[in-house]
Amino acid sequence: MEEDRRLFWKVLSSEYIHKDTWLTARKESVQMPSGHIIEPYYVLDYPNWVNTIAITKEGKFVFVKQYRHGLRSVNFELCAGMAEKTDPSPMVSAKRELLEETGYGNGTWSQYMVQSANPSTHSNLNYCFLAVGVEKIQEQELEDSEDISVHLLSAQEVKQLLDENKIMQSLMAAPLWKYFYENKL
Amino acid sequence: MEEDRRLFWKVLSSEYIHKDTWLTARKESVQMPSGHIIEPYYVLDYPNWVNTIAITKEGKFVFVKQYRHGLRSVNFELCAGMAEKTDPSPMVSAKRELLEETGYGNGTWSQYMVQSANPSTHSNLNYCFLAVGVEKIQEQELEDSEDISVHLLSAQEVKQLLDENKIMQSLMAAPLWKYFYENKL
Numbered sequence: 001m002e003e004d005r006r007l008f009w010k011v012l013s014s015e016y017i018h019k020d021t022w023l024t025a026r027k028e029s030v031q032m033p034s035g036h037i038i039e040p041y042y043v044l045d046y047p048n049w050v051n052t053i054a055i056t057k058e059g060k061f062v063f064v065k066q067y068r069h070g071l072r073s074v075n076f077e078l079c080a081g082m083a084e085k086t087d088p089s090p091m092v093s094a095k096r097e098l099l100e101e102t103g104y105g106n107g108t109w110s111q112y113m114v115q116s117a118n119p120s121t122h123s124n125l126n127y128c129f130l131a132v133g134v135e136k137i138q139e140q141e142l143e144d145s146e147d148i149s150v151h152l153l154s155a156q157e158v159k160q161l162l163d164e165n166k167i168m169q170s171l172m173a174a175p176l177w178k179y180f181y182e183n184k185l
Numbered sequence: 186m187e188e189d190r191r192l193f194w195k196v197l198s199s200e201y202i203h204k205d206t207w208l209t210a211r212k213e214s215v216q217m218p219s220g221h222i223i224e225p226y227y228v229l230d231y232p233n234w235v236n237t238i239a240i241t242k243e244g245k246f247v248f249v250k251q252y253r254h255g256l257r258s259v260n261f262e263l264c265a266g267m268a269e270k271t272d273p274s275p276m277v278s279a280k281r282e283l284l285e286e287t288g289y290g291n292g293t294w295s296q297y298m299v300q301s302a303n304p305s306t307h308s309n310l311n312y313c314f315l316a317v318g319v320e321k322i323q324e325q326e327l328e329d330s331e332d333i334s335v336h337l338l339s340a341q342e343v344k345q346l347l348d349e350n351k352i353m354q355s356l357m358a359a360p361l362w363k364y365f366y367e368n369k370l
Binding site: 004008009025028030033034036038041066069071072073074114115116117118123125144162173174178180181 | 203215218223226227251298299300304305311363
């Protein structure tokens with residue numbers, strides 16, 4: 001909206017203070033419409049992310065479990081990953097991640113939600129997909145840096161994880177709560 | 186779980202590459218249980234965050250709107266902020282943020298959800314609160330860096346924002362979808 005554009009900040013200066021595969025940070029000097037200058041303001045540039053609510057033909061939810069070093073914890077998660085720059089679309093990235101991390105594929109895919117982990121600090125988005133009727137079509141193809149187990153959960157088991165606050169990653173909890181809302185599960 | 190502890194990584198070395206009010210980043214060398222070493226691995230240390238689903242005595246949801254420079258967009262949001270180290274609890278932080286950013290207070294408060302924006306990269310948590318029966322008790326007290334408008338929305342209007350994917354921040358969308366699920370709205 002036009003009204004919203006008036007709230008935008010002006011970038012007075014911008015420089016990369018770190019640029020690496022896993023962390024790219026910009027340090028900026030920005031000016032608010034009021035004239036107030038904020039400096040430094042940091043923005044993190046990650047590639048877009050993807051994750052998928054994948055449900056098998058038998059109605060089981062395909063979850064993964066792995067250690068996450070930021071939070072130093074192991075939690076049930078949706079299969080997730082990065083959209084490579086060479087991927088023609090986020091859905092292609094999500095299908096590849098599901099296949100490599102879990103061995104599941106096929107099914108009917110649709111985009112379900114677009115989210116930001118933090119619009120203050122992150123310039124990227126997370127694309128969530130819904131894949132219904134997936135089936136196991138190959139073995140996992142993990143990288144050396146991945147130690148991922150696959151778990152087929154019933155709707156009731158997923159609901160229990162949500163109720164017990166065990167889906168810690170909000171980019172996964174948001175679409176799952178939406179799914180349970182919309183499907184009256 | 187004991188089984189989960191076996192998945193934890195060992196930190197071989199750790200150093201701060203950036204330490205500032207708004208960005209603290211650690212660069213680590215970590216070893217997986219398989220022996221595989223990942224280096225560098227970056228962890229972002231932010232203070233804990235808080236946000237609040239605040240509902241007035243008249244049943245309106247207290248939302249805010251502000252420009253977010255990471256995503257370069259203006260979106261409807263729950264009132265949110267940082268838990269200061271000196272705050273005795275996250276609930277105290279959330280009450281202060283709601284009062285300062287919106288002028289609303291009182292009501293009955295409970296912790297509603299604990300989430301991570303990204304367990305891979307973030308060591309902090311976001312605490313979401315539910316505050317029912319809040320009322321306007323003072324004017325906004327904004328800092329120079331804040332340009333925040335307050336909006337009282339009906340449940341139907343919030344549901345429409347959710348349906349139209351206009352609550353972009355997943356730390357806010359997750360508890361809102363949960364709330365609408367649990368209250369059959």
